[in-house]
Amino acid sequence: MAQPQSIPLTVAGSLVPGAMNVPSEQPSAPSKMTARDAGRMSAGALFRGAYVHVPFCRHKCHYCDFYSFVDTEDRALAYVERLEEELRDAVEFLTVPIETVFVGGGTPTMLGADLLRRMLASIRKTLPIASSAEWSVEANPETVDEAVADALAQSGVRRVSLGAQSFNPKLLKALERDHDPSSVERAVTLLRRAGIPQVNLDLIFAIPGSTIADWEADLLRALSIAPDHLSAYGLVYEPNTPLTVKLRKGSVTRLPEDDEAEQYEFVVEKLSKSGYERYEISNWSLSGMACQHNILYWENADWWAFGPSAAAHGHGVRWRNIPRLATWLETRPSAPVEDIECLAPDASAGEAFMLGLRLMKGMPLERVERLLIGGERSVRRRRSIETFTAEGLLERVDGHLRLSTRGFMIADTVLSALI
Secondary structure (H helix, E strand, O other), X not given: OOOOOOOOOOOOOOOXXXXXXXXXXXXXXXXXXXXXXXXXXXXXXXXXXXXXXXXEEOOOOOOOOOOOEEOOOOOHHHHHXXXXXXXXXXXXXXXXXXXXXXEEEOOHHHHHHHHHHHHHHHHHHHOOEEEEEEEEEEEOHHHOOHHHXXXXXXXXXXXXXXXXXXXXXXXXXXXXXXXXXXXXXXXXXXXXXXXXXXXXXXXXXXXOOOOHHHHHHHHHHHHHHXXXXXXXXXXXXXXXXXXXXXXXXXXXXXXXXXXXXXXXHHHXXXXXXXXXEEEEOOEEEOOOOOXXXXXXXXXXXXXXXXXXXXXXXXXOEEEEEOOXXXXXXXXXXXXXXXXXXXXXXXXXXXXXXXHHOOEOOOEEHHHHHHHOOOOHHHHHHHHHHHHHHHOOOEEEXXXXXXXXXXXXXXXXXXXXXXX
8 A cells, every 4th residue: 555645645546545636725836835834734733644755666557646657867865865854854843753654656665775774764763753653665576675675674664565466467467567476475475584574465456357267366366475464456547547548549448347346345255254354445454453554544634745746634734745856856955845735624524534434443423423513515414424324335333433334335425425
């Protein structure tokens, strides 16, 4: 998993909640504004998470809409040096211990062992990191060697998320993924040998040309590796990606909805029987190993973001660093910001429902009631909640409002009505 395509205005069909288009009280700010300006606007925010975006990749996958690129210049050292300035500039806004650090991309492990060590050490030294903080780093299996695995483990990283996506060469080709399926097992072995306690695998289903047998084979191979956490995302055709261009031209065919639903139902059943707990629509883990950084996104908490294109949230204010490496490198010390949004109360409430109900546990009822106070849309949301509850799509359990088992199958319909 990654930064939010999340709602951080970038992660993860997202491959973790996706960027949102919600009503705002002010238009996007001009690019001359900086993260420091956004920090001042988010007074009262308690930034419990830090997201660091590393934009470098060895190959650009055709379905990916994250800010990443194959860099023909050697700008890795310049990136780390600039990041260190950005870390120092943000410290005054970070008033509580940071509980989660997530380094995503791109491919952070493209930095290599030495620069990875330096970057992670700078984060630890500069930011007010809690002693018990969860440290996560994304990696492409092909970029994990013994030196990289040791650098991650010795720097205190506790979770590495590997983008496997599929073990089928034909389906990897359909995604334009650039790795040998066997590199996943090799990377996991190296990481565990180095002492990384938690390994995540990301898989994608509903790939063009795939069958339920293909998906079953992928899932069984992933389970044979015994990951501590597994994410399974339906393929999303993001605007302006090469994959979506192919879809429009007719050179790829989207999998029928019934086939996609069958693949999703299979992963839900199989992982449940295999001892994994589903804690979010697309995420499963062994007991006690859920990704706390992504839960922070879904609970609509506050996090600060570093690096080009990284997006942040603080007390109802959202901003995104400029998605141009050259400009980001040249503008210092505070990161240049492309967008700043101050969410109106109603938009903020809709976003909270959209994110919070993705979690299996749902949302505390007292929070639901707070979000339903005032305004015509609140009346409509309350009416929708009661209708969906009567239809068995929502349920009140253990002091929470949550999607039912049937509700999860048509979550988009329910969440759309509450946004």
